Amino acid sequence: MNNNASVVKARAEEIKKYDEILKGFGVSFSKLASISPDEEATKVAFDIAKIISERPSLKDEFYEFKALPTERLSELGFDEGIMRKYRLYITAITILFIEDFKHLQSYVGGL
Known part of the structure; x- marks a missing residue:
């Protein structure tokens, strides 16, 4: 399999996972x-995602309950409405x- 085909396959596997x-x-x-969040909401979303990914207790709660830890995030000053x-x-x-999606991450600014 040539390099281009292996990249396509790896990308497809990441999308599936x-x-x-x-x-x-x-x-x-x-x-x-x-x-389609506006620019401000997108920035807040990235800030929230970064905090969850960097704090083990928030990350554990996120995966355990399959939900955003909104109460704890609002205590950190994030807007509940957003x-x-x-x-x-x-x-x-x-x-x-959080996940190791190198190909997908390359398409998303800020990661």
Whole structure:
């Protein structure tokens, strides 16, 4: 298999695994496609995802309950309204921060 074909295969495998993880959180690609946060909400989403990925207790809670730890995040000053409105988007970005999806991460700015 040439290098180009192996990259395509690796990318496809990442997408499949990402889709499986997203489904465990109640998120689908079609739901994500309908979400379009503005620039400010996108920045907040990335900030939240980064904090969850860097703090083991938040990351553990995220995976255990398959949900954003909104109460703990609001204690850190994050807006509950943004977390509710963009829950699916934040969840998807958080998973990208945590998991080892090199090919997918290269398509998303800020990772």
